[in-house]
Amino acid sequence: MRALLVVNPKATTTSERSRDVLVRALRSEVDLTVAYTRRRGHAVQLAKEAAAEGIDLVVTLGGDGTVNEAVNGLMAAGDKADNRPGLAVVPGGSTNVLARAVGMPRDWADGVSVILEALREERYRRISLGLADDRHFTFSAGLGLDAEVIRRVEQARHRGRTSTPALYLRSTVAQYFLETRRRPPPVTLERPGEQPETGLATVIVQNVAPWTYLGDRPVNPCPDASFDTGLDVMAMRELHLTSTTRTARQILAQQPNPRGKRVLNLHDLETFTLRSECPLAFQLDGEYLGERDKVEFRSIPDALRIVC
Template sequence: MRALLVVNPKATTTTERTRDVLVRALRSQFELEISLTRRRGHATELAAGSAADGVDVVVTLGGDGTVNEVVNGLMASGTGAASRPALAVVPGGSTNVFARALGLPRDATEGTGAILEAMRADRSRVIGLGMADDRYFTFCAGFGLDAAVIRRVERARLRGRVSTPALYLREAVRQYVVASTRHEPSLTLEAPGEEPEPELATAIIQNGAPWTFLGERRVESSPDASFDKGLDVLALRSLRAPGAAWAGLRMLSRRGPRPGQHVVRRHDLSEFSLSAVQPEPFHVDGDYLGERQKVRFLSVPESLRVIC
């Protein structure tokens, strides 16, 4: 069998030692090719090329952004999960939400062992993906507050800061203070067969659970979201009301906010759109994509085979 290892050398916890251990382990089972990413979008090109070249498995060593790029490259080929290379994920970023949502260890060395064991046992699962306009995502997308937080974190990293849970938490508090005092609800959720939900302040879209991790703690906005179902949405009507703070506390408690006066939740949607009065920050899988005024979301079931 042939495998491509895609390494993001700039990922937070990726080291040469981790890479060397992974390379030796993979070479014991595969005809292995190794590629290091050099720029944003490079992993997408590498994955698309490997699919066209008949590679059996693409292994990523990096964070969720690297995984997202590889997934988009794989999805550019074939017409179903069986016609595309399988995906194996070794955690190398700061959060590694997708890998951990699949039940893989957080540590890269342990994750490598788990992936190799799954390969030897021929163990995998086929998962669905989300799609935001023309971009696939594995576990989440965000329109509004959480995307603005990611934008702040990316700017901090450009200034030399290391991506840590503490950095995300600090920037989240700062962004919330700014948004809750200046931001008026401007989003509208529209789904086929439903009345539109206008005047929403921010929205989180999930293809799986949890939404993210704060260190070892799972943060749940839509606990029922699943790789085997459609998309889930959590939206807040206001960032100023006490209900917003209560929703945040429930996310940390792993129960997820309850729908009500301040909270809108939708489960297992096949398609919907979010539009804004003015452009709002937007991200997929923790990768900031700029500001958008409208995004159309689709659930794409049984898209990809994942080794786990």
């Protein structure tokens, strides 16, 4: 088996020494080539070239952004999962939502052990993906408040701050109270054959649960989201302090169940469109992608084979 290891050299939980250990371990099972990302978007190019060259497996070492880029590169090859290289994810970032969603251990060394065992047993899992306009995502997307928080965190990281749960919490509070537009609600959700859902202040889209983690605690706006179904949506119709606080508590609960008059829950959607009266912050898989006033979403079933 031929494999490509795509390494983000800025991965937060690994060192150069641990990367060397990972390379040796993988080379005990596969014919391995190693490539290091040099810029944002580079992993897309590397994965696309690997697929064109007939590589059987792409392994990522990095965070969710590196995984998302590799997935988009792989999806450019072939029209079926069996015609694309498989994917293996070594957790190397601060959150690693996809890796944890498919049952990988948080520790990178334990994750490598699971991958090696799965390769020996030829064990793969097929997962669905979401598509937002022309970009695929593995676990989440958002238009509004959550994307504004991610933008704020990325700005802090550019200033040298380390990505931690505390940074996300502080950024959320600061964004909500200091910058987020509370009214009028600007977003409309449109579905084929259904009446539009209007007056939405912020929208979260999930392809699997949880949406993200705060350390060890899962954050679950759409607890029924699954790789085996379509896309799920949780939207808030307003961002008043009382209702927002109540919803935040619900999605952080041990048995999350976000409900209420000001909350919209939709499950297993194949396709829908979000339109905003003004451009809003937009994120995919925890990466800020600028502002959008329209995004078309689609669920892509059985899109990718993942080693786990």
